[in-house]
Amino acid sequence: MTAALAGYDDHLPREFYARDALVVARALVGTYLVHGHRVARIVETEAYRGPKDLACHARAGVTKRTRTLYGPAGHAYVFLIYGMYDCFNVVCLGEGKGHAVLIRGVEPVLGVPEDVRSDGPGRLARALDITRADNGADLVSSTHLYLAPRTKRPRIAVSARVGVAYAGEIAEAPWRFLDPTSRHVSRPPPRSIGLGAVTSRR
DNA sequence: AGGTTGATCTAC
DNA sequence: TAGATCAACCTG
Numbered sequence: 123m124t125a126a127l128a129g130y131d132d133h134l135p136r137e138f139y140a141r142d143a144l145v146v147a148r149a150l151v152g153t154y155l156v157h158g159h160r161v162a163r164i165v166e167t168e169a170y171r172g173p174k175d176l177a178c179h180a181r182a183g184v185t186k187r188t189r190t191l192y193g194p195a196g197h198a199y200v201f202l203i204y205g206m207y208d209c210f211n212v213v214c215l216g217e218g219k220g221h222a223v224l225i226r227g228v229e230p231v232l233g234v235p236e237d238v239r240s241d242g243p244g245r246l247a248r249a250l251d252i253t254r255a256d257n258g259a260d261l262v263s264s265t266h267l268y269l270a271p272r273t274k275r276p277r278i279a280v281s282a283r284v285g286v287a288y289a290g291e292i293a294e295a296p297w298r299f300l301d302p303t304s305r306h307v308s309r310p311p312p313r314s315i316g317l318g319a320v321t322s323r324r
Numbered sequence: 325a326g327g328t329t330g331a332t333c334t335a336c
Numbered sequence: 337t338a339g340a341t342c343a344a345c346c347t348g
Contacts, residue, residue, distance in 0.1 A: 168344070177344070187331055204345050205328030211344085224344055244345050285344055308345095 152272035166227030180220025207244030
């Protein structure tokens with residue numbers, strides 16, 4: 123069965139992405155990531171908010187690596203981390219802004235093996251076979267790689283971002299969003315921030 | 325603790 | 337240029 127036949131063929135429109143990464147990151151929890159015949163539900167995201175965000179690659183300005191990050195909203199930004207893992211992001215806000223949302227966890231829906239872990243940005247890219255070859259893909263017009271709207275409103279917990287301690291104070295900003303009811307988040311929220319009781323299970 | 329590699333930075 | 341350093345991670 124193909125993704126389209128299964129009803130995951132709606133594409134999030136350009137306007138969805140053309141907002142601050144902080145808004146998009148929250149709105150992406152519960153949406154569906156489609157790559158080829160594979161479909162997965164997004165359960166964890168992080169916002170990276172341009173050159174002033176010292177944890178964001180945009181801090182280095184426009185370079186060979188950040189060209190797509192600084193490109194138009196709604197495109198994929200895929201980069202290599204630690205020499206081993208690809209990380210999948212969606213570009214937000216608009217050309218020249220350098221905003222993106224990192225997808226950090228998904229749960230299998232269709233065509234993704236249940237026995238392969240898909241929590242963590244490196245693992246999910248591997249599970250869905252997303253690589254730097256997908257860097258720059260237009261998620262609005264592609265039939266191969268895109269995001270489809272969520273079908274119900276998820277619960278959302280908030281925490282600081284993971285692995286960005288070097289960025290100083292801004293590392294503590296509550297810019298990570300996750301569905302605390304999912305088994306596929308990369309790690310439980312260290313604490314809940316302002317969203318009432320958060321039950322994190324693993 | 326350490327692997328592994330491309331991008332970026334720093335020093336000639 | 338070339339060599340050094342770093343990195344939004346994962347595994348053991």
